[in-house]
Amino acid sequence: MSKYSSFFLLSSPEYQKLNGKLRLRKYGSWLAEEAWLREDQSQKRALFTLKAIDLARKIAKEKGIEDAEAFEMLQNSGMVNDELLGSHMAEATALMENMPSNRSQLEQLVTIFFRNRGEVLVGKKWEPTDDWSDDDTKMLTKPILDQVEAFMVAEESVDAVDKGDDEPDEDEAKN
Amino acid sequence: MVLKSVTDWTFLYCQLAALNLPDPIFHASNFARLPVRLITDVLDNNAKVSRMRTNANSVATAKMGSMVASALGGKGVQVKVADFLPYEIEDNEEGLSESTKAALRWALKTQKLPVIVVAMLGSELS
Numbered sequence: 001m002s003k004y005s006s007f008f009l010l011s012s013p014e015y016q017k018l019n020g021k022l023r024l025r026k027y028g029s030w031l032a033e034e035a036w037l038r039e040d041q042s043q044k045r046a047l048f049t050l051k052a053i054d055l056a057r058k059i060a061k062e063k064g065i066e067d068a069e070a071f072e073m074l075q076n077s078g079m080v081n082d083e084l085l086g087s088h089m090a091e092a093t094a095l096m097e098n099m100p101s102n103r104s105q106l107e108q109l110v111t112i113f114f115r116n117r118g119e120v121l122v123g124k125k126w127e128p129t130d131d132w133s134d135d136d137t138k139m140l141t142k143p144i145l146d147q148v149e150a151f152m153v154a155e156e157s158v159d160a161v162d163k164g165d166d167e168p169d170e171d172e173a174k175n
Numbered sequence: 176m177v178l179k180s181v182t183d184w185t186f187l188y189c190q191l192a193a194l195n196l197p198d199p200i201f202h203a204s205n206f207a208r209l210p211v212r213l214i215t216d217v218l219d220n221n222a223k224v225s226r227m228r229t230n231a232n233s234v235a236t237a238k239m240g241s242m243v244a245s246a247l248g249g250k251g252v253q254v255k256v257a258d259f260l261p262y263e264i265e266d267n268e269e270g271l272s273e274s275t276k277a278a279l280r281w282a283l284k285t286q287k288l289p290v291i292v293v294a295m296l297g298s299e300l301s
Contacts, residue, residue, distance in 0.1 A: 027213075
């Protein structure tokens with residue numbers, strides 16, 4: 001962001017404190033980069049589902065079973081033997097290995113939220129966490145992750161943010 | 176297999192860039208970190224301003240159109256200048272908003288306004 005951005009967007013920025021050392025800046029909206037990462041994740045999930053359905057149809061045709069049954073078989077591919085999936089076992093295993101996990105997708109979002117909005121208290125000054133990495137996200141505790149997830153939802157829902165359900169940060173005025 | 180993105184980010188960016196907004200936050204390098212709400216608000220408001228500007232520039236033509244229509248249609252035909260404008264005028268562009276009307280009705284009912292003001296507002300509130 002440019003040096004003027006803060007003045008233009010919000011003259012007095014608001015923050016969501018996660019603990020004594022970490023906070024996230026509120027914009028009352030997702031940022032473009034965050035929104036398109038989420039869209040990208042949704043696309044990957046949708047693409048995975050389409051591929052799985054496609055494979056299930058192939059298997060159903062070969063085995064002479066219902067599509068739904070084949071799809072269920074695919075979902076349990078870790079528990080069934082090669083005979084059931086036939087020649088598609090390798091394809092099914094590869095597909096399942098590439099299944100986007102909710103956990104990793106949430107971590108990606110958390111990382112980008114910290115890069116764009118995060119601040120950490122260093123001494124008495126809040127410093128931006130624009131070099132936040134996936135490894136840093138993995139170090140976060142579950143309560144903090146839950147708070148970030150709730151923050152994401154609040155930032156999406158304009159009404160929730162406008163109501164100002166969080167108390168203003170005491171340190172805001174100082175920085 | 177490629178799925179189409181839900182939001183056309185390139186188009187959004189092009190729309191924003193076409194506005195030539197002077198603030199550096201609207202430069203290409205900052206686009207990714209702009210709040211989506213700000214982008215959509217800017218584009219919506221710009222579209223609204225464009226419509227108002229186009230309407231304003233078309234008033235003379237619209238007036239002539241209404242005159243011609245009145246002349247051709249005779250006394251029975253009632254045409255408004257607004258009917259000849261390119262874009263419909265939004266309700267809040269002319270007259271008072273519903274909330275203001277409600278407040279004024281309350282003021283009238285409780286006799287908080289002088290008679291002369293009531294007379295001036297009568298047509299607006301009816």
